[in-house]
Amino acid sequence: MCVTGPGTIDAALTLAERGAILVTFGDMIRVPGSRLSLAEGRAQGADIRVCYSPLEALALAQEQPEREVVFLAIGFETTAAPIIGMLDRAVREGVGNLSLLTALKGVxxxxxxxxxxxxxxxxxxxxxxxxxxxxxxxxxxxxxxxxxxxxxxxxxxxxxxxxxxxxxxxxxxxxxxxxxNPYARVVRANGNPRVQALIRHYLHPEDVEWRGLGVIPGSGLALRPAFQDFDAAHRFGLQVTPGRVHPKCLCGDVLKGKIMPSRCSLFGRGCHPDHPVGPCMVSTEGACAAHYKYVSTEGATE
CATH class of the missing domain: 3.40.50.11750 (HypD, alpha/beta domain 1)
Known part of the structure; x- marks a missing residue:
């Protein structure tokens, strides 16, 4: 979530404003785009819904075949697994009004x-x-x-x-x-080969931009051309651009470990959990949000 660029959020908002039902995970709803967050877009009337499982988007598409349902697919291999599992089921069941706006990435x-x-x-x-x-x-x-x-x-x-x-x-x-691997009770040396094969079947690597980190070669997980009918950007003729980031936001340096969150001039002032400027302040898992919660904000720019 923290490395999803504002351009992806802008594209998702555009689709929702055009009349699609946009479905995504709760962490994404407050991440700032270039102009609005998804929460702000929803407040202005866009049909944007939060889900706990990608299968909820599939069920929604089946319940409302007259509507286009777009799932904003974000995250790493962990979330790619259930998202692609949902897509595989949609392909097998012939659900034609469901598509993915993909911003999946590999670690x-x-x-x-x-x-x-x-x-x-x-x-x-x-x-x-x-x-x-x-x-x-x-x-x-x-x-x-x-x-x-x-x-x-x-x-x-x-x-x-x-x-x-x-x-x-x-x-x-x-x-x-x-x-x-002391976490052997959950993690195996070769991981989950079945899920890996399913991901490779639907997705392929591409060069993508990470919010605050720049373009990382081969780090994106994009839908293969064979499944472009399920690619929301292709289906709706949408060009996803990088978007604009607040010029004072230092989330990239925080993510890289170059600075502590309190070194950002926005920390605890213009940027706080109730009004996040950067993605690291949105979720409780974000470095800035955790620092804000557990470390005093006094002398934030020291």
């Missing part, structure tokens, strides 16, 4: 891009358990073997995170670089 290419940025000075990666459950722990081997970057897969419980950090520190002290 490994982004990690590769981060280690190429000398300002990031990456020492190690604590790899996300939910993504790793899909792609597998072996997906990070190139980081350890080629770039000598230690990688440890971790879950989201406090003990999982602490265990992961400890494992990274041990590798650092020993001067080692390997992939460890």
């Amino acid at each position: 490994p290419p982004a990690l590769a891009a981060l280690i190429q940025d000398p300002e990031c000075a990456i020492d190690a990666f604590l790899c996300p358990g939910h993504v790793s459950a899909i792609i597998g722990a072996n997906a990070y081997q190139f980081l350890a073997k080629t770039h000598h970057i230690p990688c440890v897969v971790a879950g989201f419980e406090a003990l999982d995170i602490l265990h992961g950090i400890r494992s990274l520190l041990v590798q650092h002290i020993e001067g080692q670089a390997r992939v460890e």
Whole structure:
């Protein structure tokens, strides 16, 4: 969600304003676009709905065959799995009024891009358990073997995170670089091959822009040409452009770990959870929102 560009939100708003039913996850509803967020567009009359599962969009399309239903597909391999599962069912059941506006992204290419940025000075990666459950722990081997970057897969419980950090520190002290998977109760070395095959069947890599990070080669997961009838941008002749980001928003530097959230001049002033300017302040999972909640905002620009 934090790396979805404003142009994607602008395109989604355009489709909703043209009369489509736009369905997306709750985290996206307040992310700013170039002119409006989806929540603001909904307040102005656009038919924008929040779902917990992509299957809700499929059910909506089946219930209202006279309406076009567009699912705003965002996230990484974790959300790509249920989204493509929904699309596969729509294809098999011949649902013709459902399409995807895709902004899905892959994690490994982004990690590769981060280690190429000398300002990031990456020492190690604590790899996300939910993504790793899909792609597998072996997906990070190139980081350890080629770039000598230690990688440890971790879950989201406090003990999982602490265990992961400890494992990274041990590798650092020993001067080692390997992939460890202490989250083996959820993540396998090869991930979920069946889901990977389904994703490859419908999606292919492409160069895409990440909000605050720039264009990362091969990091996008776009619908293959064979399924362009389910591509909302193709179906409605829509060009997705980069859009405009607030000139003072430093979410990109926060995401890269170059600065603390409080170093942004907007933090705690023009940008706060009730009025997010950047995506990192929208969700409780965002770095800026977490910093705002758990760290004092006094002296925000120190």
